[in-house]
Amino acid sequence: MRERLVRVAGGMMKSLSRTAYLCVANDVKQGSSRCLSSVAEPKQSNLRQVFRTSEDDPRAHTLDHVGLFYKIPETEVNSMFKGCIHPWHLRLMNTFNEHCLMVRKPSVEVNGYLKNMNFNHPVPKFVYYGRRGAGKVCSLLHTMHFCARNDWIMVHVPWAGQWVRGWNKEVAESTHKPGRFDLPMDAAEWLSHFRIQNQNKLKDLKTTSEYIWTKREKADVGTPLDEIINFGLNRFKFSSDCVGVLLKELRLQAAEKGFKVLVAINSVNSFFVPWSKENTLKNSEKKQVLPHEVSLVHNFKKMLSPTWNNGAVVCTVNEGSNDQSLREDYTPQYLLGQEGFEWFDPFVPILVPEYSSTEALSCLSYYIDRNWIQNEHGRTEEGMKEIMFVSNRNPFNLYKVCSSL
Amino acid sequence: MASLSPWTRYSLCRSLRYCRSSASSVLFSRDLLRNQNGIAGSGSSRDNCTEAPSPSSSDGKQKASSGKAVTISRAMRAYMERAKAHDDMMKAEVADYEIGKRHLANIMGEDPDSFTQDDVNRAIEYLLPSGLFEKRARPMMKDPYEIFPKKKAAQFGLDGRPYHWLYFTTSPNYYALLYDIAWKMEDLKAEEDRLAEEKDGKPDREKESSDFTLARSEWITHQRLKDLLVENVPEKEYRHFLVLMERLAAHPLAYKMEEFIATYREPIAMQSQTLEVPQIEVDSDGRSFATASGKRKKCAATVRVFKPGSGKVVINGEDLQYFSNFVYRESLLFPLSLTGLVGEVDIEAEVQAQGGPTAQAGAIRLAVSRAVTAFVDESIREDLRLAGMLTEDPRTKERKKPGQEKARKKFTWKKR
Structure with a gap:
């Protein structure tokens, strides 16, 4: 069986361009050298190494690993990545009985920057952009995984678009400032997400100023942040304010206490572009609530300002979060709009391209390995070429094409 | 020849012209020549030809130099009259055509002497534009010999x-x-x-393996047979002809x-x-490419295919997205796979963005x-053709009809 697979791989290599061939060959070589350091990995090279790497630590990923899948441990999927992976992707991972991500060049690049960054400067900002389904969120996940392994504190928004859309959502007048609106449920949901993601990292963090919720309730100086979160979860009315407090404390203490904060926001353009569909947020007077009037958005926008350091901001911009009329282009400048662009400036745009032929081949090999492609023709070299053509090597389209094979 | 009466000479020239133009009129010219020979043969000397039959003679008799009267039958006289009338008419038509062509050339501001039939067609299309579907119903100007049907020459002396x-x-x-076929069959039997x-009793094996085969050709069509024989052949007779020919062709020899x-x-040509x-x-980078265009519904596309390539597709500046x-x-993907x-x-494809994606694709x-x-x-290439990849899809949107809601759909019918 193994011999057969290797032969297939050889055939594929022949058809690839020379650079691609060299890349794979190079990796096989490196894979064996990496094996020496890892645990109980058999020394001989097999086909698995063409699309899979045994290097599970994103900190060790280099350009040599680009196009290879690495496995995320189950514990991290249930803590760090809970609620982060897109449902279709999570379903696929569950079907495969393992949680694998492909190492791709954009995230390796960003991780490299984060590794060598001088964090005394105001927060650096990176924006992943690219076509729909090109793997922006997966790149973000890889960066998050990298930071989580480095014990950074995660401030992650799985999908910012949720905060500007309605679906009969509860919208309350802000308790902190009139003219702003709270989303108690969303804020509470985010608080619990934050708590799960940063389970053991908030122990010795305490507030640095006094916060008065009501006449009777207040948080004194030195209240643990855990308690603030608990308060927000118990009293939904103040959950948005708790988020504000939490973010403010993180900003203030990041440099002082020496912990690093990663702000990861998916489809950050929803913070700046009003959503004017039927399901837009409406206040009690049935008037549309604009993004900047939402207290959650207001608080998170402060995380994007260069007023603090010892952290990093990595975001994605997403066409799908914009109105139908504002989806002509996928560049950050277009999607963020004038206001968003000015707010973000300066930032490093990182293009997430479609799969290269090596990456697409690796992905298809992975799908074949997982028996996701069962059609006999789909497993041949010719069939793979056809799948690549029809999907245009777009990762999501590749999945969609293969899901019916 | 010069001694022939003018109309006879003219018809002879015409016959020679037919000789050149198509095989089907060989019969005609042969008959006509035989006609002339017949005339010459009927007299004793070449001088008789000078007094060749003239329809103007009222009594239908000509005095030959030998003194013997040449009888012209009534049928022949009638034919000659008809032929003369036809030739005169054709001559006038040709003159009209020539002059008309010169007028047309002047209208178009071109040189009348080098004005060809192609130029005429172009000029007519430009001056009298017509949207009529049937091409033959559109205005045309052609050589009269192409427009008026051919006449059969006299079949009798x-x-x-x-x-x-x-x-x-x-x-x-x-x-x-049919007679020929029957006799050939008899010859083969003998x-x-x-x-x-x-x-x-042993058939000739070596000869049998010669490359005589009917697979690469088909019997001539009914119309072609009619043209070949210059006769009206009814459908039934055509089938009779086919039966006989099949029988002949099926013979072992x-x-x-x-x-x-x-x-x-x-011959059947491979499509x-x-x-x-x-x-x-x-191209300038040294890459070889081929250009072609295609149509579907109202959409037209021009495509350049480069080889060798890497599978890159560009449609109107975008990729396959x-x-x-x-x-x-x-x-x-289909033609490529x-x-x-x-x-x-x-x-690299340039396609008009009008019409839906189906038409464009x-x-x-x-x-x-x-x-x-x-x-x-x-x-x-043959595989491609058989798969229908090289055939243009002629289907288009059917027009809406007045009195109807759509092309076929009728308005709701209410009794009252």
Whole structure:
């Protein structure tokens, strides 16, 4: 069986361009050298190494690993990545009985920057952009995984678009400032997400100023942040304010206490572009609530300002979060709009391209390995070429094409 | 010749002209020449020709120099009158045509002397534009000999005797052909008997394996037979002809009659051989490419296929993302996967963005298939054709009819 697979791989290599061939060959070589350091990995090279790497630590990923899948441990999927992976992707991972991500060049690049960054400067900002389904969120996940392994504190928004859309959502007048609106449920949901993601990292963090919720309730100086979160979860009315407090404390203490904060926001353009569909947020007077009037958005926008350091901001911009009329282009400048662009400036745009032929081949090999492609023709070299053509090597389209094979 | 009366000379020239123009009128010219010979033969000397028959003679008799009267039958006289009238008419028409052509050239501001029929067609299309569907219904100006039907020459001599021995069957050429076939058949039978005697019942094996075959040709069509015989052949008679020919061709010794059979067969050309294969060109970067265009519904596409390539597709400056639905991408994939060129060619397509994605994808697919033929061999080209990749889809939107809601749908009918 193994011999057969290797032969297939050889055939594929022949058809690839020379650079691609060299890349794979190079990796096989490196894979064996990496094996020496890892645990109980058999020394001989097999086909698995063409699309899979045994290097599970994103900190060790280099350009040599680009196009290879690495496995995320189950514990991290249930803590760090809970609620982060897109449902279709999570379903696929569950079907495969393992949680694998492909190492791709954009995230390796960003991780490299984060590794060598001088964090005394105001927060650096990176924006992943690219076509729909090109793997922006997966790149973000890889960066998050990298930071989580480095014990950074995660401030992650799985999908910012949720905060500007309605679906009969509860919208309350802000308790902190009139003219702003709270989303108690969303804020509470985010608080619990934050708590799960940063389970053991908030122990010795305490507030640095006094916060008065009501006449009777207040948080004194030195209240643990855990308690603030608990308060927000118990009293939904103040959950948005708790988020504000939490973010403010993180900003203030990041440099002082020496912990690093990663702000990861998916489809950050929803913070700046009003959503004017039927399901837009409406206040009690049935008037549309604009993004900047939402207290959650207001608080998170402060995380994007260069007023603090010892952290990093990595975001994605997403066409799908914009109105139908504002989806002509996928560049950050277009999607963020004038206001968003000015707010973000300066930032490093990182293009997430479609799969290269090596990456697409690796992905298809992975799908074949997982028996996701069962059609006999789909497993041949010719069939793979056809799948690549029809999907245009777009990762999501590749999945969609293969899901019916 | 110069001594012939003017109309006879003219008709002779005409007959020579027909001789050049088409095989079907050989019969006509031959008959006419025979007609002349008949006239000459009837007299004793060449001088008789000078006094060749003239329809103007009232009594139908001519005095030959020998003193013997040449009788012209009434039928012949009537024919001659008709022929003269026809020739006069044609002459006038030709003169009209020539002058009209010169006028047209002047209107178009071109040189009348070098104004060809192609120029005439172009001028007519420009001056009298017509949207009529039927091409033959559109205004035209052509040589009168192309427009007026051909006339059959006289089938009988001055004495009223028909030349052809089967004249009174009313279809002499047709029955002569059947007669020929029947006799050829008899010849073959006799030959077969002779061979059987010689070889002691063993047929001639070596000759049998000669390349006589009916597979590469088909019997001439009904219309073609009519043209060939210059006679009206009814459908039933045509079928009779086919039966006889089939019988002849099925004979084991039919290869001996190959030449005869071949005159009534038309070769079948392989469709893909008749296709126009685009030329392979080389661009400034030294890459070879072929250009082709295709149509579907109202959409037209022009495509350049580069080989060698890496499977890159550019449609109106975008990549395959231009078609969001996989169905359309698959339709582009089909000609490539059939020819085994997936990932080996680059495609650059320009398509009009009018019409839906189906039309656009269909137009691009047709153009790609046509362009790809430049890079593949004959058999794959034939595969492409058989798969329908090289056939233009003629279907278009049906027009809406007045009094109806759509093309076919009727308004709701209410009783009152």
